Amino acid sequence: MDLFKNLANKLKNTGNKWTQGISNLFSDEPISDVFWDDLEELLIFGDVGIDLTETLIKRLKQRAIDERISKTSELRSVFSKLLIDQLQEVKGMGVPLDVSKKPAVILMVGVNGSGKTTTAGKLAAQLKKEGKKVLLAAADTFRAAAIEQLMAWGERADVRVIAQSQDSDPAAVVFDAIMAAKAGSYDVIIADTAGRLHTKSNLMEELAKVYRIV
Numbered sequence: 001m002d003l004f005k006n007l008a009n010k011l012k013n014t015g016n017k018w019t020q021g022i023s024n025l026f027s028d029e030p031i032s033d034v035f036w037d038d039l040e041e042l043l044i045f046g047d048v049g050i051d052l053t054e055t056l057i058k059r060l061k062q063r064a065i066d067e068r069i070s071k072t073s074e075l076r077s078v079f080s081k082l083l084i085d086q087l088q089e090v091k092g093m094g095v096p097l098d099v100s101k102k103p104a105v106i107l108m109v110g111v112n113g114s115g116k117t118t119t120a121g122k123l124a125a126q127l128k129k130e131g132k133k134v135l136l137a138a139a140d141t142f143r144a145a146a147i148e149q150l151m152a153w154g155e156r157a158d159v160r161v162i163a164q165s166q167d168s169d170p171a172a173v174v175f176d177a178i179m180a181a182k183a184g185s186y187d188v189i190i191a192d193t194a195g196r197l198h199t200k201s202n203l204m205e206e207l208a209k210v211y212r213i214v
């Protein structure tokens, strides 16, 4: 099964229309201008970005010409390979997570809504499955319900969550977590932090303080 069918199957239950849309695009139809327009539109709507969308389409068009491909279904595997190549160009991609230090501290940082908490929860479950003793730290003390959200992930993965009250100092939460990890012989701490833009200097300073604790 190829990449898109695989992805589409996995995301079926979450109703991810975007992936399904991309998958459906590669059908038995001949390659046409409508296909290129639809692909471009879907990629841009999927936040792939205009520059990358243009690059991907240009490369895909070239491959279609070079390899005399006439049906969109035959472009499917070429396109997924192009995407994988593109991802592999991202610095650090594919490099295994280094959790050799005990406790290793993973700080989840990023702009608002980019998936930090979800990834923290999934990572916790994954690392636990690999036999690591994992601790989650609720260092997003800013957004309402952020602590409860991480707690729910902790429950799901059966992983302990270190938390303080909302509005407390995130660095103090991480400090608490490090102390608890040392006392309880934990292997990994995954600290969720509040979403922020890199242009907000006070919030970046707060993050620097958390980092200094680590």
Ligand SMILES: Nc1nc2c(ncn2[C@@H]2O[C@H](COP(=O)(O)OP(=O)(O)OP(=O)(O)O)[C@@H](O)[C@H]2O)c(=O)[nH]1
Pocket (backbone or CB within 6 Å): 016, 110, 111, 112, 113, 114, 115, 116, 117, 118, 119, 140, 143, 146, 193, 194, 195, 196
């Ligand atoms: N499709 C998809 N959705 C995701 C993924 N990760 C997170 N989401 C969704 O994106 C939304 C935001 O995810 P969060 O994990 O809360 O993001 P966050 O970075 O912690 O957000 P803030 O704490 O508000 O900055 C949620 O609705 C998630 O279900 C992912 O890998 N794929």
Ligand SMILES: [Mg+2]
Pocket (backbone or CB within 6 Å): 116, 117, 118, 140, 146, 192, 193, 194, 195
């Ligand atoms: Mg979050």
